[in-house]
Amino acid sequence: SAVISQKPSRDICQRGTSLTIQCQVDSQVTMMFWYRQQPGQSLTLIATANQGSEATYESGFVIDKFPISRPNLTFSTLTVSNMSPEDSSIYLCSVQASGEAKNIQYFGAGTRLSVL
Amino acid sequence: AQSVAQPEDQVNVAEGNPLTVKCTYSVSGNPYLFWYVQYPNRGLQFLLKYITGDNLVKGSYGFEAEFNKSQTSFHLKKPSALVSDSALYFCAVRLQIKAAGNKLTFGGGTRVLVKP
Numbered sequence: 001s002a003v004i005s006q007k008p009s010r011d012i013c014q015r016g017t018s019l020t021i022q023c024q025v026d027s028q029v030t031m032m033f034w035y036r037q038q039p040g041q042s043l044t045l046i047a048t049a050n051q052g053s054e055a056t057y058e059s060g061f062v063i064d065k066f067p068i069s070r071p072n073l074t075f076s077t078l079t080v081s082n083m084s085p086e087d088s089s090i091y092l093c094s095v096q097a098s099g100e101a102k103n104i105q106y107f108g109a110g111t112r113l114s115v116l
Numbered sequence: 117a118q119s120v121a122q123p124e125d126q127v128n129v130a131e132g133n134p135l136t137v138k139c140t141y142s143v144s145g146n147p148y149l150f151w152y153v154q155y156p157n158r159g160l161q162f163l164l165k166y167i168t169g170d171n172l173v174k175g176s177y178g179f180e181a182e183f184n185k186s187q188t189s190f191h192l193k194k195p196s197a198l199v200s201d202s203a204l205y206f207c208a209v210r211l212q213i214k215a216a217g218n219k220l221t222f223g224g225g226t227r228v229l230v231k232p
Contacts, residue, residue, distance in 0.1 A: 001162070031218055042206065042222045043160075058219075092159055096218050103148055103167055105220055109159040 002027055002095050006108035013083055013115050020079045021111045023093030028073035031096035033105065034066070038089045046091075049076040083115045118143040120209050120223035128229050135197040137226045139190045139207030149190040150208040150220070151181055160206065166190060177201070197230045204228075 003026040013019050023032065032049040046066055047055040055068040070076045080087050093108040119142045129135050141147055148167055152160040164175025166183040174180045181192045190207060207223040 004159075006159075033218075033220075042224045043220075044222075045219055048218070094160075104150070104162055104165060105218070106162060107152075107160040112157075 001104075002029060002097060002106050004093060004095060004106060004108035006093055006111055008111055009109060010112040011114070013113065015084055015115060017083055018079055018081045019083065019113060020077050021091055021093075023076045023078070023108055025074045025095050029095040029098065030073070032070060032076045033094045033096075034068060034076070034078045035092045035094060035107075036089045037092060037110070043092065046078070049078075080113065083113075085115045088113055088115045118147075118209055118211060118221045120207050120221055122205075122207055122223035122226045124226050125224075126227045126229065128231065129197050131199050131230050131232050132196050135192075135194040135201065135228065135230070137192040137205050137207075137228060139192065139223055141188050141190065141207070141209045143209055143211055145211050147209045147211065149181075149183060150210075151175065151179070151190075151192050152206045152208065154204040154206065154225075156203075163192070163205075197228075199230045199232055202228055202230045 005024045007022045034046040035043045036046055037043045045058050046061045047057040049055050049068050049070040051070045067079045090110040090112050092110045094105045097104045121140045150165045151163040153163055154160050163179050164173050166173050171183040179194050181190055183190050205226050208220045210220050
């Protein structure tokens with residue numbers, strides 16, 4: 001399985017500011033994803049991070065609010081812009097495995113964000 | 117559209133007793149099915165998957181799940197629960213067809229509490 005590192009692991013931010021979350025994988029992967037897990041709830045896909053092109057956003061999520069970069073096959077960032085308390089969530093990066101495990105998504109430990 | 121239901125918010129079981137966590141799904145086509153576990157302050161860990169073939173799949177930590185196409189279910193089971201199995205469990209589904217992408221849809225999660 002892939003080893004996924006997310007930074008920061010947690011942060012407390014002020015309303016109106018932005019936070020960029022980094023996701024680093026120990027091997028090249030084609031597909032990377034960003035999910036949100038709101039307090040006490042399940043995971044919702046924000047977007048698929050595409051290498052060399054714009055991310056593909058799910059319904060209810062927009063690029064201005066959640067800009068995503070994917071400069072290469074091992075790294076991606078998610079920015080949570082102009083934050084409000086409603087953005088307080090866990091944000092998780094995941095990657096689609098290749099080879100024998102190609103149908104499995106592996107997840108990072110997540111970034112726990114609190115917005116005051 | 118695809119959806120996943122986990123009808124129980126919480127399951128309580130005594131250590132050593134069998135554990136079952138229920139999951140039903142709805143997709144327009146053949147599904148890939150997954151179980152993940154989330155320990156406190158950790159990301160999601162992959163437990164097992166059903167892709168094709170044998171309806172009974174075995175995964176990590178002694179867990180297994182049975183795919184039942186007629187009942188559209190994929191219940192997670194463990195013959196003898198451990199206190200360390202106490203965690204949040206998520207069932208997830210995605211479609212097999214390439215056009216659907218790799219989007220995972222998660223159930224709401226079931227909290228398992230194993231008492232000594």
